[in-house]
Each structure stands twice: as C-alpha cells, then as structure tokens.
Amino acid sequence: MNISHAAKAAGLPTKTVRYYADVGLVAAQGRSTSGYRTYSEREIRKLIFVRRAREFGFSIEECRELLGLYEKDDRASADVKQIATKRLFEIERKQRELQSLHDELSNLVTACRGDNRPDCPIINYLG
Numbered sequence: 769m770n771i772s773h774a775a776k777a778a779g780l781p782t783k784t785v786r787y788y789a790d791v792g793l794v795a796a797q798g799r800s801t802s803g804y805r806t807y808s809e810r811e812i813r814k815l816i817f818v819r820r821a822r823e824f825g826f827s828i829e830e831c832r833e834l835l836g837l838y839e840k841d842d843r844a845s846a847d848v849k850q851i852a853t854k855r856l857f858e859i860e861r862k863q864r865e866l867q868s869l870h871d872e873l874s875n876l877v878t879a880c881r882g883d884n885r886p887d888c889p890i891i892n893y894l895g
Contacts, residue, residue: 769806769808770800770806770807771785771796773807774807774811777815778812780815793828793831793835794835796811797811814835814838817835818831821834824855825859826851834848837851
C-alpha cells in the first residue's frame with residue numbers, strides 16, 4: 769500500500785507518516801519499483817498505535833519505547849505502566865497549572881468593571 773493510502777488507513781496526514789519514517793519510528797516496509805514507500809498492514813497497525821499514543825501526548829521517544837514494548841511478546845506490563853504513569857503525572861501537573869491560570873484570570877475578569885473607564889485590573893496586573 770502506498771504512503772497516501774497508509775496514511776488514510778491510519779488516520780494520519782501523509783507528511784506525518786513520512787516524518788515517522790524519517791525519524792525511524794515506523795519505517796516503510798519497502799519501496800515500489802518507482803521508489804515510493806510501501807506499507808503493509810503491520811506498519812499500518814504500528815502507525816495507528818503511534819497516533820493513539822501521540823493523542824495522549826507521549827513524546828516521540830516515549831512512543832519509540834512503547835512501540836518497542838508493543839512488538840515484544842515477552843514484555844512486562846510494569847514497563848508499559850511506568851511510562852504511562854509518568855505521562856499521567858505530567859498531565860495532572862499541567863492540569864494544576866491550567867487550573868491556577870484559570871482561577872487567577874477568572875478573578876481578574878470578575879474584578880474588571882468592563883465599562884468605559886480606563887481603570888482595569890487586568891491591565892494593571894499585566895503591567
């Protein structure tokens with residue numbers, strides 16, 4: 769299957785599939801006689817795996833680790849859990865940061881009268 773069909777089957781842009789091949793994450797099965805990259809069902813499953821992992825925010829290197837574990841029948845689920853737990857902690861940290869930003873901005877918006885006067889707590893805070 770050519771790269772555009774593989775990309776469509778995996779739910780990815782062709783450019784992303786090409787990038788994953790270039791960084792050695794999911795290589796094409798081979799090349800056609802005209803030099804185009806070809807992908808088998810195995811590579812498409814790996815592309816789908818990486819797409820899903822990226823949706824959770826795993827880095828390329830984390831995806832590489834997870835993909836390596838995915839391909840090993842003798843993997844320990846503890847290794848997978850360790851990577852996922854680290855990502856979960858990062859998401860939770862980011863949530864706390866966003867909640868703090870939300871709360872602070874919400875207070876500023878509430879404090880601002882939003883009328884024609886120049887006094888504005890939002891501008892005062894940013895300045």
